[in-house]
Amino acid sequence: MQMATATRVVDGPGILTAQRGPRWRTGLLLAAPAIAACALLFVAPLFTLVFNSFRTQQGDLTLANYVRFLGDPFYRDVLWHTLWIGVLTTAGCLVLGYPFALYLRGRSPRVRNYLSLILLSPLLISMVIRAYGWLVVLGPNGPVAGLLGLFGIAPPNLLYTDTAVVIGMVHVMFAYMVLPLIGSLDRIDPTLVPAAKGLGANAWTCFWRITLPLSAPGMLAGSLIVFSLTVSSFVTPAILGGPTVKLMPYFVYTEATNTLDWSYAAAIGFILIVVTTLLVAVYSRLLRGRGAKGTFA
Structure with a gap:
């Protein structure tokens, strides 16, 4: 299994800085709660609305409503x-x-x-x-x-x-x-x-x-x-x-x-x-x- 490792490189006149793995993972983890809330409160109800619009009251798929x-x-x-x-x-x-x-x-x-x-x-x-x-x-x-x-x-x-x-x-x-x-x-x-x-x-x-x-x-x-x-x-x-x-x-x-x-x-x-x-x-x-x-x- 490949893991993100920290390496030390010289930055400027003898200054050591740490470079870590991809930064997008950190950003994704920080944004995960907002993404989950948006998906739960907006995306899921919207998909439910669209799905129900193509159904009859008996549950059959149809275009009759439109x-x-x-x-x-x-x-x-x-x-x-x-x-x-x-x-x-x-x-x-x-x-x-x-x-x-x-x-x-x-x-x-x-x-x-x-x-x-x-x-x-x-x-x-x-x-x-x-x-x-x-x-x-x-x-x-x-x-x-x-x-x-x-x-x-x-x-x-x-x-x-x-x-x-x-x-x-x-x-x-x-x-x-x-x-x-x-x-x-x-x-x-x-x-x-x-x-x-x-x-x-x-x-x-x-x-x-x-x-x-x-x-x-x-x-x-x-x-x-x-x-x-x-x-x-x-x-x-x-x-x-x-x-x-x-x-x-x-x-x-x-x-x-x-x-x-x-x-x-x-x-x-x-x-x-x-x-x-x-x-x-x-x-x-x-x-x-x-x-x-x-x-x-």
Whole structure:
């Protein structure tokens, strides 16, 4: 049996150092607990989900669950609607979060601490409580309706609509967009913009050619997190959307708990995972390509 042995070699002017066997073994041993936890908590449930999606309730292997979903226009519309809500939420978080992150970048440490506390404080509150808070705010007797009534404007019906769901999801996901943006903006060399202005570039050109492309990693990370969490969210859409806004997680829940059709619920969940992964990969490739070119035009 061949064993790793330690040897002494001369390193520099007479200094003896010990060289041991392959270092990858040490790294593998250190990473083994994390690998085992990932395999147990993520990989194994995912394989179980995929396996169950190809089974009938009697345990026979079949493609009927996927044929049923893809062949029904109603379920296809639900899939597109779920992705559309994810896109709107991601766009809303990006439009509102980028100026906030840009403003936060130039503030003093004390101001940044206070604003960061305000940004992260909603995460300390239950998602259910936040959703019910928006239920009151957007309700027919809430502050929004009262404010519009002061100007003689009839308040629109916001509850149980896509608008209510997007507003609630933007509030829930806002911090997940801002934090990666702040990290990306902080890594930009602060001397680049003054140097560009010294060469005759205006503020818009500096932003479009320097700040925006260099902050692409933060935009990418934030968008991927927000989109992935939004399309798989259940609580906020269920409370603010009610019975009228049907999304994919809602049908996974109803098929698994109401009709007890676990195989079809697994198929719906796996289809959502595959479609989301493909869209995330395409978006990541497009944004990285534009960022590498140094422009988003």
